[in-house]
Amino acid sequence: NAGVTQTPKFQVLKTGQSMTLQCAQDMNHEYMSWYRQDPGMGLRLIHYSVGAGITDQGEVPNGYNVSRSTTEDFPLRLLSAAPSQTSVYFCASSIGQGGNTGELFFGEGSRLTVL
Amino acid sequence: AQKITQTQPGMFVQEKEAVTLDCTYDTSDPSYGLFWYKQPSSGEMIFLIYQGSYDQQNATEGRYSLNFQKARKSANLVISASQLGDSAMYFCAMGKDQGAQKLVFGQGTRLTINP
Numbered sequence: 621n622a623g624v625t626q627t628p629k630f631q632v633l634k635t636g637q638s639m640t641l642q643c644a645q646d647m648n649h650e651y652m653s654w655y656r657q658d659p660g661m662g663l664r665l666i667h668y669s670v671g672a673g674i675t676d677q678g679e680v681p682n683g684y685n686v687s688r689s690t691t692e693d694f695p696l697r698l699l700s701a702a703p704s705q706t707s708v709y710f711c712a713s714s715i716g717q718g719g720n721t722g723e724l725f726f727g728e729g730s731r732l733t734v735l
Numbered sequence: 736a737q738k739i740t741q742t743q744p745g746m747f748v749q750e751k752e753a754v755t756l757d758c759t760y761d762t763s764d765p766s767y768g769l770f771w772y773k774q775p776s777s778g779e780m781i782f783l784i785y786q787g788s789y790d791q792q793n794a795t796e797g798r799y800s801l802n803f804q805k806a807r808k809s810a811n812l813v814i815s816a817s818q819l820g821d822s823a824m825y826f827c828a829m830g831k832d833q834g835a836q837k838l839v840f841g842q843g844t845r846l847t848i849n850p
Contacts (some may be wrong), residue, residue, distance in 0.1 A: 654805075662842045726780035728778065728779050729778050
């Protein structure tokens with residue numbers, strides 16, 4: 621009964637370092653996405669994927685890369701971390717496109733601090 | 736572009752009272768879905784309720800109901816008989832085609848239930 625699993629839950633980086641936030645879901649969901657949540661703001665979409673091999677940009681994609689080689693996994697890469705990327709990151713998935721697809725299932729979040 | 740507005744940064748309510756959290760939305764799409772999520776202090780995102788743009792009746796889930804007024808573009812969340820455990824951040828969100836993809840979130844309302 622894992623749902624959406626994110627790792628790590630906490631990470632501290634120095635400016636310029638790179639890292640990958642991992643996300644895996646075991647619900648066979650076609651759609652996966654990454655959001656960031658900053659204090660006083662709602663969640664903002666970074667990147668999303670509608671299936672293996674297909675990704676697209678969301679509202680705030682700069683500084684982040686994604687790939688989707690399998691249905692289960694959707695990692696988020698920070699190529700050169702900046703203090704502005706200090707945030708809480710959420711991975712989320714749902715069953716697919718079109719019509720009432722039900723809820724968006726969220727991971728527990730990953731808190732990233734860039735010094 | 737879709738937009739969600741939550742005008743109440745904070746709400747304080749006595750335990751057992753009903754509370755209404757406001758949400759207005761803006762979209763030119765005829766087909767959309769409206770969601771409410773709860774985020775307790777522990778940080779996870781908990782799905783509460785969903786309303787499709789073509790649904791004729793207001794959605795209800797236990798103590799939660801969604802007051803959907805399409806002409807006014809509002810989707811207020813009503814919590815009946817509030818409990819101390821309802822204290823949390825509440826986010827309204829909108830997705831295209833009645834689905835949960837590419838959800839756009841409001842800034843949230845912090846609800847505090849007083850004993």
